[in-house]
Each structure stands twice: as structure tokens, then as C-alpha cells.
Amino acid sequence: MTVFEELKRRGLIAQMTHEDKIEELLNNEKVTFYIGFDATADSLHVGHFLQLVVMKRLQMAGHRPIALLGTGTTLVGDPTGKTDMRPMLTKEQIAHNAECFRRQMSKFVDFSGDNAKIVKNGDWLCEFKYLEFLRDVGKFFSVNKMLTAECFKSRLEKGLSFIEFNYMIMQSYDFLHLYRTEGCKVELGGDDQWSNILGGVDLVRRVEGEEVYGMTFTLLTTKEGKKMGKTEKGALWLDPEKTTPYEFFQYWRNVGDDDVINCMKLLTFVPIEEIESMENLTGAELNPVKERLAFELTRMVHGEDEAQKALETARQVFSSAANSEDMPTTVLTEDDFENGEIGILALLVKCGLAPSNGEARRLVQQGGISVDGEKVADPKYMVKIDDFVVIKKGKKVFHKASK
CATH class of the missing domain: 3.40.50.620 (HUPs)
Structure with missing residues (x-):
């Protein structure tokens, strides 16, 4: 070729x-x-x-x-x-x-x-x-x-x-x-x-x-045509002082199911034949693909060591928290979403992590909330859930929200 x-x-x-x-x-x-x-x-x-x-x-x-x-x-x-x-x-x-x-x-x-x-x-x-x-x-x-x-x-x-x-x-x-x-x-x-x-x-x-x-x-956009590379903190930077390797990794680990294969094609050097063999995967089958995308891109930008650290940190979050049988889980319905997303304040209230929007806002503004390992500081932040996300409140409270 x-x-x-x-x-x-x-x-x-x-x-x-x-x-x-x-x-x-x-x-x-x-x-x-x-x-x-x-x-x-x-x-x-x-x-x-x-x-x-x-x-x-x-x-x-x-x-x-x-x-x-x-x-x-x-x-x-x-x-x-x-x-x-x-x-x-x-x-x-x-x-x-x-x-x-x-x-x-x-x-x-x-x-x-x-x-x-x-x-x-x-x-x-x-x-x-x-x-x-x-x-x-x-x-x-x-x-x-x-x-x-x-x-x-x-x-x-x-x-x-x-x-x-x-x-x-x-x-x-x-x-x-x-x-x-x-x-x-x-x-x-x-x-x-x-x-x-x-x-x-x-x-x-x-x-x-x-x-x-x-x-x-081709511009890097989602399937809906929205430009990719925007985080709650702004642009997704290549400088580790502006976007940490872990934040960079997590961005790609959390891309939508509809976008992960396209990102693999556009941004990685994984052989195209191997990527095309993944095109029929759906749902949870795409999680290893997202992890690979995140690792490949983090390795290219920040080096092998930082990519490995980010991978291990992400796996610890999901293995110790997301996969825990004792961890409380809230299953959301389609009525909870608007255009496939739910506001962070509504999500915290829905999951019982805050009694009201006002308390949820205070938690967010004080830096006490993370979603999939990434701190959320904007009360207007919208969360997209393809399979599930792990919400962390403070240092010890974990909660899973799934569809």
C-alpha cells in the first residue's frame, strides 16, 4: 500500500x-x-x-x-x-x-x-x-x-x-x-x-x-461534527504542564464509542488492517480499544514511561473502584440525558452524592468531584456516559453511574 x-x-x-x-x-x-x-x-x-x-x-x-x-x-x-x-x-x-x-x-x-x-x-x-x-x-x-x-x-x-x-x-x-x-x-x-x-x-x-x-x-471532530480536543479546562495541550499525561490519557480513554475507531485511524500508527478488524465491536468490547488509543497517543506525546504510569493509574481507578461489588451504582435512564449528556450537578443529585443542586455546585467549585479520574471544576460541565463513569467525591467516596 x-x-x-x-x-x-x-x-x-x-x-x-x-x-x-x-x-x-x-x-x-x-x-x-x-x-x-x-x-x-x-x-x-x-x-x-x-x-x-x-x-x-x-x-x-x-x-x-x-x-x-x-x-x-x-x-x-x-x-x-x-x-x-x-x-x-x-x-x-x-x-x-x-x-x-x-x-x-x-x-x-x-x-x-x-x-x-x-x-x-x-x-x-x-x-x-x-x-x-x-x-x-x-x-x-x-x-x-x-x-x-x-x-x-x-x-x-x-x-x-x-x-x-x-x-x-x-x-x-x-x-x-x-x-x-x-x-x-x-x-x-x-x-x-x-x-x-x-x-x-x-x-x-x-x-x-x-x-x-x-x-x-480531515478536522478532528466527533461523529456529530463537534471539534474534539476541548476539555473542561480548555484545550487539550501537548505540554505536560498545561495538560498532565494522565489527563491526556483520560481524555482519549473516555472518547465516545462512535469516535474511537476514527481516532485510531487518524492519529495512531497502528496498522490500518488491525484497526479495520475492530470496526464491528460495540459497547464494552470497545473498552480495550479506547485504552489502546489512549496509551498509543500518550506514548507518542509524553513518552513510554508516562504512558505506562497513566495506564496503571487508570486501571487502579477502575479495578479498585469501578469493579468493586460493594461500590454503589446508579443506573440512569434515557430521560436523565439531554443530547446524550447529563449535567454534573444533576448527576451528583441523581446519584445521591449531593442533596441539592446548590450543594452539588459547592462540591464542584471546591474541587471535591472527579469523573473517571479527572477533576471537574465547572458546574456547567456535561458528562457523556457510553457504558459507565466513576464519580469520586472527596478522597474516599466512589460511585458508579451507568446507562
């Missing part, structure tokens, strides 16, 4: 500019490609992780990745998927964030020798003079066409700042610059970047008269 066939079989590919030519390139040549990462925080998160997995997979197939750190584009801010303008960061903040990204990326991609490269687009974008950029680059972009892009259309009613309107042009120029300096022929990114990628492909064609290519990857 070729690398292109595997990308398709795993469901990773969303859109392509020239499918036949991209397939031929990836299967028969050593291709230089790039993915951009705007340095908006001091850690990569799980959405970036999917892109790093793709980079690693293509590098293993003999291709040459370029990780572009957006030290220039982050000064502007990508409006894609945002209802409001992004907070403006200083150059010093962006430089710090980019350095954090660089260290984390090195765990996944081999940047030794000429195997791969990290570049910063501030090195060329910040050197441009404004009028020069308008005349040399801006003249190739149609405002009418840009306004049809989804990233702009969704913002027009609420308001799109002029600085954000420049983002697509800047990202497009990145592709032109990397084509000229690195022989880069393909830009990859999440499917929400499709319009920006098309801008770069078109700019290279107009300026250089050459054909380059764009390909986007």
Missing part, C-alpha cells in the same frame, strides 16, 4: 487541488511540503497533533517536511473559524511561543540534516515594505473572490478588520517564498485552511507560471 492509499484509507484526506498529480508525486518522488503553525499559544494542542502525525507519516515515506512557524502571520491573526478578532500578541510573546512549538515538534519530526526544516515566516514577511507588498503581491488577489471564502463570509456580518483581511495574502505569499527558496511543491493543512491554501497555489501559478498543489486533512 502506497502512502497516498494509506492516507485515503485512514480517512485523513479532505480536499485536494489535483488528486492524480498529488498521488503521483507522493508515490514516485521525494516531495518537499509544508504545514504552517501560527504561534498563538505557548504549547501545541491536539489539533496541531494531527498535522504532526501527517508530517511524520509522510517523512517516513521519504518526503521532506517544512514546519513553518507563523512569527509573521501571528502578528495579524487568522480569522478562520473565529467569531471575533484574535488577541494581538507582541513580537516577544510570539517568539517565545514559536520556540515552545519548535521543541515540541522535534519529538515527532526528525529535523536532523536535510530530512526536514523549521522556518519562521517573520523572517521574510516582516522585511516587506507595505507599498512594495501591495504592488508585488496584492495585485494578484481579487477582493470579490476573497469575500467568497468561508473564512471571510462567516465574519462579514459581525465585522472583519482590515488587518485580518490581509491574512490570506500573507499565507499565500509563504507558499510562493517556500517554492522559490526550498522547491516546496505542496501545502498541507486542516480543512478549514482550504481557501488560504488555494490562494497560495494560485499565487505561485500567476507569479512563476508553475503548478503547485494543496491538500487538506
Whole structure:
């Protein structure tokens, strides 16, 4: 199976500019490609992780990745998927964030020798003079066409700042610059970047008269279309100081039954044939698959030792508490759920762990409640139960809630 066939079989590919030519390139040549990462925080998160997995997979197939750190584009801010303008960061903040990204990326991609490269687009974008950029680059972009892009259309009613309107042009120029300096022929990114990628492909064609290519990857979402990687504390970070290895493990251990196989395909290096053999499993049969998913991803992000510790801790919780015959259990009905979820306050009252919503709220706010080993601090937290969850009140009270 070729690398292109595997990308398709795993469901990773969303859109392509020239499918036949991209397939031929990836299967028969050593291709230089790039993915951009705007340095908006001091850690990569799980959405970036999917892109790093793709980079690693293509590098293993003999291709040459370029990780572009957006030290220039982050000064502007990508409006894609945002209802409001992004907070403006200083150059010093962006430089710090980019350095954090660089260290984390090195765990996944081999940047030794000429195997791969990290570049910063501030090195060329910040050197441009404004009028020069308008005349040399801006003249190739149609405002009418840009306004049809989804990233702009969704913002027009609420308001799109002029600085954000420049983002697509800047990202497009990145592709032109990397084509000229690195022989880069393909830009990859999440499917929400499709319009920006098309801008770069078109700019290279107009300026250089050459054909380059764009390909986007499936966004990491649940079967219902909700973006994955959000926890009660916010994003699921790759930095262990922001999301502990155990919290990271538990997130994946608790994914929904409908999502675990897809996550295995998109994010792990488990052979696709082995994953496909799991597709008919249901209910409790999927628990070992979820555990394997959690272990594989934690190992990739935090290393073998931390993954093993997280696995053992999780098993202790379930073996000493969840499987105890003496442990009280509350069986919930469909009437207790709304859209497949139940609020943490209602759950505590239903299980008899709190006499009222007010007392349940106090327990949550004081840090006395955990669900499946993860502390809950938001009284509005919604709990999804596929088989059962273990609720811990204080240090010694365990209670099982099941469907």
C-alpha cells in the first residue's frame, strides 16, 4: 500500500487541488511540503497533533517536511473559524511561543540534516515594505473572490478588520517564498485552511507560471461534527504542564464509542488492517480499544514511561473502584440525558452524592468531584456516559453511574 492509499484509507484526506498529480508525486518522488503553525499559544494542542502525525507519516515515506512557524502571520491573526478578532500578541510573546512549538515538534519530526526544516515566516514577511507588498503581491488577489471564502463570509456580518483581511495574502505569499527558496511543491493543512491554501497555489501559478498543489486533512471532530480536543479546562495541550499525561490519557480513554475507531485511524500508527478488524465491536468490547488509543497517543506525546504510569493509574481507578461489588451504582435512564449528556450537578443529585443542586455546585467549585479520574471544576460541565463513569467525591467516596 502506497502512502497516498494509506492516507485515503485512514480517512485523513479532505480536499485536494489535483488528486492524480498529488498521488503521483507522493508515490514516485521525494516531495518537499509544508504545514504552517501560527504561534498563538505557548504549547501545541491536539489539533496541531494531527498535522504532526501527517508530517511524520509522510517523512517516513521519504518526503521532506517544512514546519513553518507563523512569527509573521501571528502578528495579524487568522480569522478562520473565529467569531471575533484574535488577541494581538507582541513580537516577544510570539517568539517565545514559536520556540515552545519548535521543541515540541522535534519529538515527532526528525529535523536532523536535510530530512526536514523549521522556518519562521517573520523572517521574510516582516522585511516587506507595505507599498512594495501591495504592488508585488496584492495585485494578484481579487477582493470579490476573497469575500467568497468561508473564512471571510462567516465574519462579514459581525465585522472583519482590515488587518485580518490581509491574512490570506500573507499565507499565500509563504507558499510562493517556500517554492522559490526550498522547491516546496505542496501545502498541507486542516480543512478549514482550504481557501488560504488555494490562494497560495494560485499565487505561485500567476507569479512563476508553475503548478503547485494543496491538500487538506480531515478536522478532528466527533461523529456529530463537534471539534474534539476541548476539555473542561480548555484545550487539550501537548505540554505536560498545561495538560498532565494522565489527563491526556483520560481524555482519549473516555472518547465516545462512535469516535474511537476514527481516532485510531487518524492519529495512531497502528496498522490500518488491525484497526479495520475492530470496526464491528460495540459497547464494552470497545473498552480495550479506547485504552489502546489512549496509551498509543500518550506514548507518542509524553513518552513510554508516562504512558505506562497513566495506564496503571487508570486501571487502579477502575479495578479498585469501578469493579468493586460493594461500590454503589446508579443506573440512569434515557430521560436523565439531554443530547446524550447529563449535567454534573444533576448527576451528583441523581446519584445521591449531593442533596441539592446548590450543594452539588459547592462540591464542584471546591474541587471535591472527579469523573473517571479527572477533576471537574465547572458546574456547567456535561458528562457523556457510553457504558459507565466513576464519580469520586472527596478522597474516599466512589460511585458508579451507568446507562
